[in-house]
Amino acid sequence: MSNFKITYFPCRGRCTAIKMLLSDQGMTWEEDTISSLSEWESSETKKESAFGQLPGFTDGDFTMYQSNAILRYLARKFDLYGSNDKEAACIDMLNDGVEDLRMKYLNMIYTNYEEGKADFVKSLSVQLNHFEKLLFKNQEGKVCLVGSKVSYFIFLICSTVPLLHLTVFPSRRCNSVHLTACSQTPLTILTSLCH
Numbered sequence: 428m429s430n431f432k433i434t435y436f437p438c439r440g441r442c443t444a445i446k447m448l449l450s451d452q453g454m455t456w457e458e459d460t461i462s463s464l465s466e467w468e469s470s471e472t473k474k475e476s477a478f479g480q481l482p483g484f485t486d487g488d489f490t491m492y493q494s495n496a497i498l499r500y501l502a503r504k505f506d507l508y509g510s511n512d513k514e515a516a517c518i519d520m521l522n523d524g525v526e527d528l529r530m531k532y533l534n535m536i537y538t539n540y541e542e543g544k545a546d547f548v549k550s551l552s553v554q555l556n557h558f559e560k561l562l563f564k565n566q567e568g569k570v571c572l573v574g575s576k577v578s579y580f581i582f583l584i585c586s587t588v589p590l591l592h593l594t595v596f597p598s599r600r601c602n603s604v605h606l607t608a609c610s611q612t613p614l615t616i617l618t619s620l621c622h
């Protein structure tokens with residue numbers, strides 16, 4: 428029986444990378460799903476949460492919040508944080524790059540969809556190209572984005588890029604992301620999604 432619990436809403440949102448990472452490590456977890464915003468607003472869970480937001484993550488008697496901090500916690504636990512401080516810093520840098528992209532996306536979706544979508548789509552290939560360039564800097568993409576080990580970042584980008592694609596290009600499918608394939612062929616997945 429796993430000691431992990433994820434508390435979130437009934438959507439993929441900010442939990443997909445966490446779930447992909449746990450799945451890839453052969454872990455299971457319990458899900459505590461808050462079914463609606465009205466349930467959330469009046470819940471004890473909201474009152475107890477660190478910043479009044481989800482996801483929340485529990486490992487035994489330890490509970491934490493902030494999706495990227497949860498990813499980094501799991502990265503340390505499962506050795507998915509590079510081989511030294513510099514690799515860890517580069518992995519964090521990539522993570523923050525995806526976070527910036529995600530925030531632009533959320534801003535467009537929630538505040539400026541009709542007028543902002545075309546510009547967002549236009550800028551997406553430029554944005555993704557940054558990651559692709561970084562990918563090819565590391566032994567021409569033959570190994571992981573940073574160093575030679577799989578890092579937590581791969582789960583973040585594999586969960587974020589399909590989200591962007593499916594939203595802005597609904598006719599394209601990105602079904603090629605298989606949870607168990609992440610450790611084996613992370614770069615193939617990433618490059619196939621970016622093209």
Ligand SMILES: N[C@@H](CCC(=O)N[C@@H](CS)C(=O)NCC(=O)O)C(=O)O
Nearest residue numbers: 440441479480481482492493494495
């Ligand atoms: N920086 C936070 C953002 C969390 C966040 O925006 N959570 C949203 C759902 S994705 C939420 O809890 N919304 C309900 C609320 O703000 O009351 C993270 O990465 O976990």
